[in-house]
Amino acid sequence: MSVSNTVLRLMPREMRMMTERVFSLTGLPKGFFLMVTDMAMYSQRLGLGGFALLEQRAPGLHGADPSKVTIASEDGGRLLLDGGNQHAWFVIPALIDLLGELAHKHGNATVTVTNVVDAGELRVAVELAARSGLAATFTAGAQPTLSAKPATMTGKLAADEPLHWDLLQNGLSIDADLWWRVYGLATKALAPDSVVSRRHAGPVIVNDDGTVIGRKDSDDETDLTLLLKPRATEPNKESVGL
Amino acid sequence: MRPERLAAIQPGRMSITRSLMNRMVAERWDIRKERFDVDAAGAGTVVYSIKTPRQEFSFIAFSFPPSGKARTGRIIGRAWDMMGTLNEGPATQADIDAVRSEIPKLYRGRATAKSLVWARANRSMRVFDQTLAALASGQQPAVEMLAQVCYLMRNTGLDGNGTFGTRSFPSLGAGHPLGGVLQAQLVTAYLMREYSCDLVEHLASLQSDKAVRLDPAIRRFLGVGNGSALGLIFFIQKHPRLIASWLAAREEAIAKASALPIGKGDARAETLLTLIKRAIAFRREDRVVYESIANSTDIANDLEKVAAALTELYSTGLVDGRGETYPLQALARHLEPRIKSEALETYYSLLLELVPETADALAASVSGVDEVNIVPSQTIGELIELIEAQYQWALDIDMSGPDAHKYIWYKSETAEEPRRGARDEAPEALDLGFDLCGGIQTLLASLRAEKDRKLSVARFLMRHPDDRYLVARIQALRDFAYHSPIANINAENFTPIDLVRLMNAGLHGIDKTRDFLRRNLRGVLYHGAPSPDEIRAGKEGVWAYPAEPRL
Secondary structure: OOOOOOEEEEOHHHHHHHHHHHHHOOOOOHHHHOOOOOHHHHHHHOOOOHHHHHHHHHHHHOOOOHHHOEEEEEEOOEEEEEEEEEEHHHHHHHHHHHHHHHHHHHOOEEEEEEEEEOHHHHHHHHHHHHHOOEEEEEEOOOOOEEEEEEOOOOOOHHHHOHHHHHHHHHOEEEEHHHHHHHHHHHHOOOEOOOHHHHOOOOOOEEOOOOOEEOOOOOOOOOOOHHHHOOOOOOOOOOOOOO | OOHHHHOOOOOOOOOHHHHHHHHHHHOOOEEEEEEEEEOOOOOEEEEEEEEOOOOEEEEEEEEOOOOOOOOOOOOOOOOOOEEEEEEEOOOOHHHHHHHHHHHHHHHHOOOOOOEEEEEEEEEOHHHHHHHHHHHHOOOOOOHHHHOOOOEEEEEEEEEEOOHHHOOOHHHOOOOOOOOOOOHHHHHHHHHHHHHHHHHHHHHHHHHOOOOOOOOHHHHHHOEEEEEEOOHHHHHHHHOHHHHHHHHHHHHHHHHHHHOOOOOOOOHHHHHHHHHHHHHHHHHHHOOOOOOOOOOHHHHHHHHHHHHHHHHHHHHHOOEOOEOOOOHHHHHHHHHOOOOOHHHHHHHHHHHHHHOHHHHHHHHHOOOOOOOOOOOOOOEHHHHHHHHHHHOHHHHHOOOOOOOOOOEEEEEEOOOOOEEEEEHHHOOOOOOOOOOHHHHHHHHHHHHHHOOOOOOEHHHHHHHOHHHHHHHHHHHHOOOOOOOOOOOOOOOOOOOHHHHHHHHHHHHHOOEEEEEEOOOEEEEEEOOOOOOHHHHHOOOOOOOOOOOOOOO
16 A cells, blocks of 8 residues: 555645644634634635635635624524625534524524625535534535524434534645645744743753753653754754654 | 642543553453564564454554664653554555654654544653563563563654644544543554564564563563643643543442441452552552652552551441441542542542443543534623632632733743743743633623623624633633633643643553653553463453562
């Protein structure tokens, strides 16, 4: 069994993590971006913009403000949602909530969305709505519309959320170059390393003068130069050689 | 759910390594070394086969000569003495070639679709080398030396559940032999243990014709080391249902054991007393040095009080001179103010041995999906009531003082190492810590500021999108009792090691967890666990708390 170098098999854990990191760089509050980590993965699986779109849109997502999504009008189970010129991925959480609320109250719900970036991505909401117990449909066009009603849940993921189950089973095949670019982008969400930062973990702390704080029986034969000069000693962290 | 109390939980029958090993023995898993091509320098390839009643697995590992350069137990290390993978199915040459090509790349490598776990381990150099020298000279290693750490190699990474392209654990399902919580990782740790012993014996045989193998008693005594730290705090944050599920299952099993009608001369009291005495002996022999954790001598002294109380129960049927409807529960109540939490938790963990079927069934039921969803039609009035009913502890914590936000949790660019430092020392770091206390207080203030208590959560969150995750978490966990430690993790007075101990000792079943700087633990997995021969033979019985071998 070989592993392709041009197309990578990615599993949900990594796809969610990289999406979360990219979104965390936009200035969105943590309490929001933690709830939209499936967007790029589902989009990719559905043949929509996916991770290429994530890469393309990332710079423009700075300053995103999902609180700009508002209800323009409402009539029973029908509602017009103003997306506030936000990206579809950031409109979808409110969209699914409203579908759920209206379906709970009226038996079914229809929400039309205006003023949204990448409106075709609203299709992702159909799959994510299943997680909230909704059977939804999407109609594309000038006025993209989602309709939903309560779904019968079995308690089995494969039946209730088939796309989620498929992702867990099989992951996704993604162009390697694209993935590593997204990976590189996401890495910017991690803290730059430094001697001081390296004191924020580990069984011992090495002071500037070389003295060590902590017991030395940690049994890991730590190369203390790692803690004194992290940059200089790490030219090649990705290979240990076989 | 106070961290210091969670920290006291001891390894027991419902710890994952213990419950997994019990199942391996009951099902007589067949673990065999299939290939061991390692040269005298320590370089080479090994393959193990693991046959379960339902499925075969393989452990493919590469051995490397130890290097002192860039060596550390921390994740930032770049020198490993072993790297390997646990795969589904028997190992083929193509599998071996694939992992040989990919695993050295680590973060840039890709596991095959068969791969469950990628693993790394380092030798405990002093102990490994002294053991090797002893065996090569035809002698057994000194038990006094071995017992200082109780292992030859230490786990430095068990990555699975989608990391590097490994299989997603939720997709394995309950019918999979390793479908239970963390079981794929922890069976890999067992293979590390076997590998470490096989390696030292193999290298000794290459060094000398006089070489001997490890005495079976020593080999059984040795486990595999483990180092854990701040990353487990993130794990607890991310998996609240799982934590709640395990703690609730354990509490239920303890409650059922505590309710047993134990009377004078009851064999179950005698069994429990025997186990307590075994734990006392284990603690008395413990050579590990602890920093802030209760030391073993003190725990042993307290366990003597437990033993005395059990002796009274066995001899007279009484607890502290009184007849009780539920004597085992009364005994715990009597002892609680008189002994350390670790001793009391040892008692509780050993109680589980009186209800093995119940404990095993409850352990097997532990699960918990990670996703949380909004319940949009709930009114904010209902949400306010829910928060006031379940999170008063978070509302009571003072978040206004300078120390309340002193620390930041983040990950480093290098190796994504979880770190916790003073906020002013990591100005560029994004805060990854989940501030439950601060979040609850802010959320409740926002909810109370709304005039219309019948407003739906859906509409509230449109104006407050930053509260989305917290609201979903609160709603998702409303029926769980034990999901969140009562703590402000950003505060000066929070001790990270407490929750690392919960994970290591309680969930993982790691013995002799010794602490460093209130944030790192070292310990030993599978301490005294059966050998592959014993597993194959179905040798049942309590293997925990092993005595030091006497040769």
